[in-house]
Amino acid sequence: MNSIKTDTHSICFHCGAETRNPIHKEDKSFCCNGCLTVYNILESNNLCQFYDFNETPGNTVESKNVNHRFAFLEDDAVLNKLILFKQDNQIHLSYYLPQVHCSSCLYLLENLFKIQNGVLSSKLNFSQKELTVIYDSTVTSAFQIAKALTQLGYEPYFSLSDVGETAPKSKASKQRLYRLGVAGFAFGNIMLLSFPEYFAYGTDLDGLKPYFQWIILTLIVPVITYCASEFYALAWGGIKERYLNIDLPIVLAMLITFFRSIYEVFTHTGPGYFDSLSGIVFFMLLGRMLQDRTYKSITFDRDFTSYFPISTTIFKQGKEYSKQLNEIKVNDELIIHDREIIPVDGLLVGGRAVIDYSFVTGESKLVELDAGGWVYAGGRQMGSSVRIMAQKTVSQSYLVSLWNKQDKKTGTQSQPESKYVQKASMYFTLVLFSIAISSGIYWSFADPTKLWNSVTAVLIVACPCALLLSVTFTHGHFLSLFAKNGLYLKGAKSMEKFNQIKRIVFDKTGTITQTNEPIITYNGSELSEFELDAVGTIAKESIHPNARNLSRYLNRVPLSIGHVENFLSRGISAQILGVEILMGSSEFVGNKPELEKIEGSGLWVKIHGKVRGVFLFKSAVRPNLGPAIAELSVKYKLSMLSGDNDTDRSIIHNIFPQKTDLLFGQKPHDKKVYVETIERSGFPVMMVGDGLNDAGALMGSTIGLAVTEDVSYFTPGSDAIILGSALNKLPAFLVLARKMRNIIWISFAISILYNLVGLSFAVQGQLNPIIAAILMPASSISIVLVSWIGSLISAKTRGLKI
């Protein structure tokens, strides 16, 4: 087996990609013209500070034809839905740029006005990756700005859902910020004003107590009404839907504290517990806010509208127009370009269709059609443009209606809190009431004057607030830990489900294997430099995905090419500088049929009439996945399902242990049934898949884990998203989920300990406000510390990033 001759490796100065044939400029090397162009632009505009902030901060720019991609931005109807603000000629528009990843990106994008005429200013919201551009519509347009951004390496991503209803923006979180501020203000000042209570016995300060108490009373009003309002809302929601969430006992404790304190103050029997009350509210709001912040950074609730583009090209009376997807009518003639997604079911009326349905059905084999053939929405056209006559609208199309059915996950929004919390609050409330009642019964016989004192004190001290704190803080920490390491969960509930599973089912293509980067080897007579250039050139012209992979791998400078003839799934022929080249299947280059039997799909090459050799493609398994799977197989039973046939069986056997179920040729329905069968027999399943063909299985399993290369792109409905590069950390994630549960138990225990100490005073009717004021913050802070440090330690011991 001969290997391809390789040049010296260099790293592209702009994007950091390893490149075999670098383009040089001055003392820098670049991987491609795209990167070099961006460098030139930056240099000529004095923006080279871009490279100072980070190492190789650029994004690889693939030269694509973007004119039709953003054509919808020229359509005023669409544009008006996207525009944020318009006045005279000034337009504000937001672009979502998923490639933003570092401070250099921020620098470049906010200096866009230097590069693109007409842009007045631009501001990047880094955490949301949204660039808000203000431009002069007489000088430039949204379309031109989109083109400019793409050329710089930041192709904007628009989806159908952007022109649909806009999601309610972060009003809720702003309200919480206000509440937190007011609660903090009140808490600090009330504590301060309570000092005479704590320390001044019989001194001059005694006379001031009543005045301070008035101030405290005014401060507590906003706390108990405004700041605590979200607890009331949640508790009321729980009552309406008849389940016990933790907010119910919290509200109870808060109200009892408040009223008893009011009573004490107005009957001059005591100072009340306003300091503890405001402290509790403050800490709980803090915990909730932390939890929400971590949730906010990951939003991946998507339906099919995120998969489709916004518009497509319509061919009418000899001209091309752009039309929004939801306005496509039956019998409209659509033009689908190379690599575009077919938006509706329809008939092929022009061109040759070669469709990739792999994301949708799981079969990686391309489907060829001639005029008159039926195409389905969701497939991707590979090759030259085709014309399709729509026979359905988008939402009526077969696959879309399937997805809609599958994507409807049962509404779990009414139960945001986790199972632990529900269980714990149930037990807690029961125990609490029994202690209160028994203490009341005791005192009614022993000393009736102490009755209300002790009962209310019990209800005050044993506030489950600490429980809420331990859960919210721990969840918050672990969620952000997971996110930093490439696993994005829909919510805390998902994390708990991790601890239930007994079986793990993997999809093959795209999950275990990396679809974009096959292992390429060459079998045949050695090729000269020119011949390699020629092979690279013809491979680029081919529509076959493996040929494209080959051209990317070879990365040769393209030569001038002529007489190109694409024979669809068989091969491609062309003339390069007078030499005839054929590339394709074994039969295509004229081999005898026996030569066909080689493992893996291959591309044969015939130069100048002589068959030279074959390029073999093997799906590359993700690096480091082997040890991860070995570790998983110890604790869980594994299975692997694939939509392809079993040509890759030997590779898969190498990774998975003997007792794994390996099933090939699985249609989407088969996968779903397989998972459901296991679930029904009592073994919770975690399904790991990536395509829409896994959607049914993902929904049917206890935990559905969708694998993606880029968090911003569409994934089928799942409980969590994991980056492809993070898949090898799956064992660590599972261990961490267990540790998280342990940490929550530990902090529960701590809070119960504090409660016991407090209760011991409360049942005796001896609950001093000072003691309450010390206990509450102390328990809160210790719980916060335990959950934070616990999460850090757990992550470190498994080698995860903090």
Place this chain on the structure above:
Amino acid sequence: MSVIIILMVMSILVAATFLGAYLWSAKTGQFEDPDANAYRILHDDKTTIKVKPQTSIKNAN
């Protein structure tokens, strides 16, 4: 000693001013995007001054 009451009231008023400032900054969205603000101070150039571009994207190709 009763002057402490006046001091207390004053201090609470001062604290209330800070609370007001916090609420205003939350309202104007200063807590929305902590990362970007941290990066922005590293930039040398002023981003609001419009400078004539020397090479537009068209020319660079």
